[in-house]
Amino acid sequence: MLCRAIHILKPIGLLFPNHLSVPAMPEELSIPETRLPVTIITGFLGSGKTTLLNQILKNYQDVKVAVLVNEFGSINIDSQLLISIDEDMIELSNGCICCTMNGNLVDAVYSILERRDRIDYLIVETTGLADPLPIALTFLSTELRDFTRLDSILTLVDAATFTPDHYESAIALQQICYGDIIILNKMDLVSEDQANELEDFIRDVKEKARVLRTQQGYLPLSLILDVNLSQNSFYQGIQSAPENLEQSRQLRSIEGFTAVAFESDRPFSVKKFQEFLDYQLPENVFRAKGILWFSESPARHIFQLSGKRFHLEDSDWDGKPRNEMVLIGRKLDALFLTQTLNNCLTR
C-alpha cells in the first residue's frame, strides 16, 4: 500500500474545473516516438513551489523547458530574457516557455505540443490549494497519454510551518500522498530534531517516500527531474471512478479556503501596515502576497507572507505606484480585512 490516507480520504479538489471535458486533439499533431516528460510540482500555500521552479529554470542547462503556471507574475522572469509575449505564453531567449492556464489544462498542453520548436520537458506548477490527483489523471487518462509521460509528482513541504494536523487540510495531506518525491523545504528555519520529526510523520503517511531536504529549493536537478518515479499502476482504480473527482470538487469547497483581494491607488503608512501585521492579522490568514506602495519609500515592494513570516523585496516601479495584495486563508472575514487595510492607507 503506497499511501494510507487514500483509504481515509476521498481525493479532493479540482484545480481545473473544465479539464474533464477533454477537447479534441489538434489534427496536425501526430503521435511522437518519445513522449514529453512531465513533472508536477505541488505543495501547500507558501511551501516554495515557485522558488523551486525558478531554480530549475535558472539551472536546467541545454534543456528546453515549458512551464505551466497559474499566473506569470509569480515566475521571476528577467525582462531582458523575454523575446516574445503572447496572451497566454511567454518565450525566453534560452528557448524555455511559460504558459498560463486560463482554464483547460488539456488545451494548454496541446498549445505547447503544437509548437514547432522542440520542447524537451514540461513542468506544471499547481496552486497551493490543489489536489494533484486530477492533474495527474489528466496526463494519464486522456489523449495526452500518447504525447506525454508523467515522470513524477514533487511535493514541497514548508518544514517550518507544516504540522502533524497538516493545517487541518485534507488537500495538504493529499499532496503528500500523491507525491513521488517529498521535498522538505525551508530547512534554514528548523532544527535537525524538528526536521526528523516531520520526516517521521511523512514516512508514516506515505510509506517508502523519497524525502529530500533543502532550502530555497536548491537541489541537484538529476534528483528531481527525469527520474521516472510515477507509478502509473497506482492510479488504475481511481481512473475508473470519475465520481471520485466530482466528490473531490465538493470536498474542496467544504475546507473553506478563500482569498481576499485588496487594491488601492493610495499608499500605505509603514507604521500602520506594520501594526496590522503585528496585531491585527487574523490567525486564519495563511498566506499573502502582493506589490506594496508605502508613502515613506520610492521603491516598489514585493510582499510575501507565509505562516507568521513575511518578507519584503525592493524593486523599481515601471508604472504608476499602487497597492495590490491577495490574502489567502480559511473562512476569511473579507469586510474586516478590507476595512483594516483601508485604515493602514495614508489620508
Ligand SMILES: Nc1nc2c(ncn2[C@@H]2O[C@H](COP(=O)(O)OP(=O)(O)OP(=O)(O)O)[C@@H](O)[C@H]2O)c(=O)[nH]1
Ligand atoms: N526562509 C526560507 N524562505 C523560503 C525558502 N523557500 C522559499 N522561501 C520563501 O517562502 C515564500 C513562499 O515561497 P514561494 O516559492 O512563493 O511558495 P509557493 O509554494 O509558490 O507559494 P503559493 O504561491 O502560495 O503557492 C517566499 O517569500 C520565499 O522567498 C527557504 O528555503 N527558506
